Amino acid sequence: MKTTILGYPRIGSQRELKKANEAFWSGRIDKDELLKTGSELKKQNWIQQQKLGIDLIPSNDFSFYDQILDACLTFGCIPKRYKNFDKNNFLELYFAMARGYQKDHLDVTAMEMTKWFDTNYHYIVPEFEKDQNFEFFSKKIIDEYKEALALGIKTKPVLIGPVTFLLLGKEKADGFDRIDLLDKLLPVYFEIIGELTNLDVEYIQFDEPCLALNLSEKEREAITTTYETIHAKFPKLRIYLANYFDCYGENLDTALQLPVDTLHLDLVRCPSQLDDILESKNYNPKTKLALGLVDGRNIWKNDFEASLKIIEKATSSILPENIWISASCSLLHTPYDLDLETNLQSEIKQWLAFSKQKLEEITTLKELSTPNNEAYLSLFEENKLANLTRQSSKLIHNQNVKDRISNLKEADSHRENNFSIRQAKQKEALKLPLYPTTTIGSFPQTKEVRNWRLKYKKGLLSQNDYDSLIAKEIENSIRFQEEIGLDVLVHGEFERNDMVEYFGEKLNGFAFSDYGWVQSYGSRCVKPPILFGDVSREKPMTIKWSTYAQSLTDIPVKGMLTGPVTILQWSFVRNDQPRATTCNQIALAIRDEVVDLEKNGLKIIQIDEPAIREGLPLRKEDWQHYLNWAVKAFRISASGVNDETQIHTHMCYSEFNDIISNIADMDADVITIETSRSEMELLNAFVNFKYPNEIGPGVYDIHSPRVPSLEEIETLLMKAKNVLPTQHIWVNPDCGLKTRDWPETKEALKNLVKAAKNMRKRELKLI
Template identity: 60%
Template sequence: MLTHNLGYPRIGSQRELKKACEQFWAGKIPTEELEKVSNSLKANNWEVQKAAGLDLIPVNDFSYYDQVLDLSMLVGAIPERFQKLASEKSPLDLYFAMARGYQKEGFDLKPLEMTKWFETNYHYLVPEFKEDQTFTLQGHKPFEEFTAAKKSGVSPKPVLLGPISYLLLGKEKEAGFSRIDLLDQLLPTYTAILKKFRELGAEWVQIDEPCLSLDLSDQVEEKYQQVYDHFNAELPELKVILANYFDCFGDNLDRALRLPVEVLHLDLVRCPSQLDDILSHQSLANQTLSLGLVDGRNIWKNRYRKSLSMIETTIQQIGKERVWLAPSCSLLHCPYDLDDEQRLDPEIKGWLAFAKQKIGELKDLKMIALTPYATNSRQKLQENDEYINSRASSTKIHNQKVKAAIWALKEEDYKRSSAFSTRQKIQKERFILPLYPTTTIGSFPQTKELRLLRSRFKKGEISQAAYTGKIEKAIAEALKWQEEIGLDVLVHGEFERNDMVEYFGELLNGFAFTQNGWVQSYGSRCVKPPIIYGDVSRPNDMTVKWSKFAQDHSAKPVKGMLTGPITILQWSFIRDDQPRSQTANQIALSIREEVKSLEKAGIRIIQIDEPAFREGLPLRQKDWANYLDWAVKAFRLSSSGIQDQTQIHTHMCYSEFNDIITHIANMDADVITIETSRSEMELLAAFQDFKYPNEIGPGVYDIHSPRIPKQKEIIDLIAKAKSFIPKENIWINPDCGLKTRQWEETKAALSNMVEAARLLRKLDS
C-alpha cells in the first residue's frame, strides 16, 4: 500500500510567491530573486511531504501563475499576437504577458481569457487554438524540477495535465474546426515530454484527466483509448497514474477501466458511491486503485472510520498491494498548515486539517489499515473519534431560532411583489438615468495605506473614531472623483472591507477565521476563506453605516454592496454535516435582513454579488436541476421583501451562461453585470436565442490586467452587445471590482469608459 499526493499548495505559507511575483512585476526584484523564492518554496514542500512519509511526491505542481498556462508554454501554444514579444523578451516575461497582458514598448496585448477551474474558486488561463495549430516542446521547467527533487532525496512523481483535458479546457479562436481534432498534432509533443521524464529516471507519471468527470461525446471518449494506447506503445516501461477528480467517472468508467494504465485515481470524497461500481465492474483487471479519501477541497478532519471502511472493502476485493491512498484532488485548494493558527477557538481548531495535516492523515490511515491492533494505530483512531464526536455534539453548531426561521419560509418569500416590467418603469421614473448608464462593480483600489489602516485598527493601535474618520475621508474622496468624471451610479469603494466574503463572515454568527489560511484564486490573488462551522445568523447591521454615509454625501444614487448567499457559500470552507442548500438559505436570510435595513436607510440601489453562482453548478447535467432550483431560490430569498422602486443589481464573472441562461433570468435581478471583456463579448451569445428580459451590464474591460482599455475598443464591444440586447437595457461597467488595481490605472480606464459612453449616446441619439 503506497501513499501519494496529487499536488501541494504553491503560494507559500506566508504568501511568499505572491509577494515576490508582485515585486518582480513592479521591477523591484530581478528574475534571480524570484527564482530563489520559488526554489525555496518547492524545496520546502518536498521536505514536508517527505517527512510525512509519502511514498511518491508530486513535481511540476508548482507554478508562478497557473498550471494550464505552464503547459501552454511547454507545448509551444503561444497565441499569434504574442509571437513578436516572444522573439524580444525572455520566456518568463512572455509567460507573465500572456497571463496579465502587456501594454508598453509599443505593444498592446490582451491576456489570455481566464475562467474557473471546474467548480472551484481557482481560475486558469484558457489555451487558445487555431486550425493550423502546431505544438513543439519548449522550456525546461518540469524537467529541472524533477531533477532538483530527485537530488533532494525524495521520490518524485511528475504531474501533467492530460492532452485531452488540456484541449477541452481551451477554446478555438476561429470557426470551422474542433480543438479536439488537434490531438494528432499534440500527441508527439506530449510523447516527447514523457520520454524526457523517463530519460531522467521517472518510474511513475501522474496524468490528470479531470474532464473524465464531465459528460463527454462518443468521439472524445474514443480519443482516450487512442491517447493511452499510444503512450503505452511508445513508453511501455513508464507507469501511468490516471487521475480523475471532482466527481465520478460516471459514463466514462467503462472506458477508463479499459485504458492501459497502471493506476486509476478516484475522488471518493465527491463521489464515494463509485467505489462499489468499480470493484464490481467486469473490466477491472489488474489496475491499482488510488483511493482519494482525504478531502483536498475542505478543511475538516478526515473521518478515519469511514475511510478505513472503504480501504478494508477495497483490500478484500483486490488485495493491499493494489491499494494506494491519496487526497481526493490536489491540495492546491487548501491552506498550508494548521499549526500556524494561534487565534482559532481551540475547540473548532480540533476539528480541522490543512494541507500539512492532510498529508499526516494519509500516514495515519495507512498505519491503521495495515496494523489495526498496534498501540499507535488504536491511539490515532481513538483521537480521531474524539474530535469527530466532539464536533457532532458541540453547542457551537446549532441555533434553534435559525432552524425555525428556515422551516417557516413560504413561497412568497422568494418573490418580488411585482414583475420586472412593472418594476423597470417605476425605477426609470425614479432614477432618470441616461442611455447606457455607467457604474462600477463595487470596490476601488486597496492601497497599502488602507490595508495598514485596517490592520492597525484590528490590533487596537488606533481608536474607532480615528479609523472611522479615515475611512469616511476615503469614501468622500472616491465619491467626489466619480462625480467629476461623470459616472452615473456611484459606489462607496469598500475601503472598510478586506475580502468580499471574509468581511461578511466576520459580522455573521456561525463563521470562524484563520490568520494564515490563504489559498490561491488566480495568479498572485490569494483569498482567506472563512470557515462556516455552524448555523448562520445576522446579529447586527453589516453595511448600513458606510452605505448611508456615502449616500448622504452624493445626490447621485450610491449602490449598497452585498455579497450573495451562493458566493459566500462557495468561497467559504463550508460545513459538511448538512446539505449545502440549507446553509445557503441560512445565509440568504441574513442577507435579506441586510437588504431591508439598507432600503430603510434610504439606499435606492442594492447590489448582491454572485460571481460564484455558475461555479457551484455540478459537473454533470443530470445533477444541475437540483442545484439550480435551490441556488436561484436562495438568491431570490435574499433579494425579495422590498419595494418595487428599490433596484437590485447582481454581478457574475468568469461564467459560461449559455446552458443556464433561463435560470439566470429566474434570479430576477433588475440589473445583472457580467464579465465579457476577455472573451470579447463571446459570452453574450447566450442572449442570442434567449431574450433576456431584464437589464444587463456586459463588462467592457478586464480588471485582472493592468492594461488600460481604449475608448474605441469599449465602443466596439458595446456595438457587439447591441446585437444581442436592446440598447435601453444596456449598462456600461468594468467586468469586476477594482480592488486589485492601482489608482493610476483605475482612473485612466474609468475615464475612458465614461467618455466612451458619452460618445455612444451621441451616436444613438
C-alpha cells in the same frame, strides 16, 4: 500499501509567492530573485511531504501563476498576438499571456480566464486555431524533476492530460473541433515522456478531470487512443491516471479498460465508485487504485473510522500493494498548516485539518491499515473523539435559525411585480440616462488602506481614528466618481478585506483563520471563512458606510452585498447538513440587510453572485437540483424590497450558455458580467436567449494592468448595441477594482465614461 498526493499548495505558508510575484511585476525584485523564491517553495514542499511520510511525491505541481498557463507554454500553444515577444525572455512572455502587456510600443490583451471546474480557482483558457501547431517549448516539467532529484527525492511528474487540455480550451475560429488537434498534440507528449523516461522516471501522473464530465463518444475514444498509444510507445512507464471532483460515471468502463498502472478515485465527492469498480467485469485487480479519502477541497478532519472501512472493503478484493492512500484531489485548494493558527477557538480547531495535517492523515490511515500497528491507535481515538464532539457541539446549532428556515414560504422568493412593471417604476425613480455608467463595487485598496485595517485589527488604531480615515477615503472616491461623471456610484469598500470574509465576520456561524490562504488566481489569494454552524445576522453589516456615502451626494450610491451562493461557495462549508439548507440560512441574513439598506434610503442594491455558475455540478443530470435551490436562495435574499428599488447582481469568469434560463430566473433588475477578455463573446448567450432584464457587459478587463483605450471600449459597446436593446445596456468594468492601482483605474474609468457619452450622442443623432 503506499501514500501519494496529486499536488500541494504553492503560494507559501506566508504567501511568499504572491509577494514575490507582485514585487517582480513592480520592478522591486529581478528575475533571479523571483526564481529563487519559487525554488525555495518547491524545496520546502517536497521536504515537508517526505518528512511526513508521503511515498510518491508530485513535481510540476508548482506554478508561478497557473498550471494550465504552464501547460500552454510547455506545449508551445502561444496565441499569435504574442509573436513579437522575445521567446528567450520567458517570464515576460509568460506574464503577458496571464496579465496582458502595455509598454514599449506593445499593447496586448491577456488570455481568457475561467473557473477550474467547480472550484474558486481560475485557470488561463488555452486558445486554439484551426492550423494550430504544438512544440515542446518550456522544459519546466524536466527542470522541476531534476530539482527534486538533486534533493534526493524521486518524484511523480504531473501533466495535464491531453484530452482535458484540449477540452479546457477554446477554438478561436469556426470550422473545427479542438479535440481533432489531438494528433498534433500527442507527439509533444511523446517527446516530454521520452525525456522523462531517459531520466528514469517511474511514474507520470496524467490529470484527466474531464473524466468527471459528460463526455461524447468521440471524446471517450480520444481518451482511449491517447493512453493506448502512450502505453505502446512507453510500455515500462507507469501511468497514474487522475480523475477528481466527481465519479467517472458513464466514463468508467472506458477508464477501466485503459492500459494504466493506477486509477485515482475521488471518494469524497463520489464514495460509491469504489463499489462500482469492484463490481465491474472490466476491472483488472492488477490495476492499482488510489483511494482519495482525505478531502482536498475542505478543511474538516477526516473520519478515520469511515475511511478505514473503505480501505478494508478495498483490501478484501485487492492486494494491499495495489492500493494507494491519497487525498481526493490536489491540496491546492486548502491552506498550508493548521499549526500556524493560534487564535482559532480550540473547540473549532480540533475539527480541522489543513494541508500539512492532511498529509499526516494520509500517512496515519496507511499505518492504521497495517496489521498489528498499535502505535497509531491513540491517533485513531483522538480523531474519533473530535468528530463526536463536533456532532454534539452547542456552537453549531441555533433553533431560531432552524425555525425560520422551516417557516419559509414560496412568496418569500418573489418580488411583488414582474420586471417590466419594476423597470418602469425604477426609470421614473432613478432618472438614469441611456448607457448608465457604474463600477462593480470596490476601488483600489492601496497599501495605506490595508495598513490602516491591519493597525485597527491589532489595536494600534482607535475606532474613531480608523473611521475618520475610511470616511475620508470614501469621500475622495465619491468626489472622483462625481468629477468624471459616473451615473451610479459606489462607496469603494475600503473597510472590507475579502468580499466573503467581510460578511462572514459579521454573521454568526463563521470562524476565521489567520493564515488560511488559498490561491484564487495568479497572485490573488483568499482566506475563506470557516462556516461551521447555523448562520444568522445579529445587526446590520453595511448600513454605516453605505448611508454615509449616499449622504455625500445626490447621485445614487449602490449598496454592496455578497450573495448567499457566493458566500457558501467561497467558504469552507460545514459538511454535516445539506448545502441548500446552509445557503437558505445565509439568504435570510442577506435579505435582512437588503431590507435595512432600502429603509435607509439606498435605491440601488447589488447582490454579487459570481459563484452561481461555479457551484454547478459537473454532471448535467445533477444540475437541476442545484439550480433550483441556488436560484431560490438568491431570490430569497433579493425579494424583500419594493418595486422601485433596483436589484443588481454581478457574475464574472463564467460560461452562461447552458444555464441562461436559470440566470433569468434569478430575476435581478440588472446583471453585470465579464465580457472584455472574450470580446463580448459571452454576451451571445444572453442575446440568443433574449434575456429580458438589463445587462452590463464588462467593457474592460480589471485583471490586467493595461488601460483600455476609448476606441476599444466604444468598439465593445457597439458590439453590445448591435445585439441588445439600447435601453437595457449598462456600461461598467468587468469586475471590482480592488486589486488595481489608482492611476490606471482613473484613466480607464475616464475612458469608460467618455465612451458611454459618445454612445449617447450617437443615439441622439439617430432620434
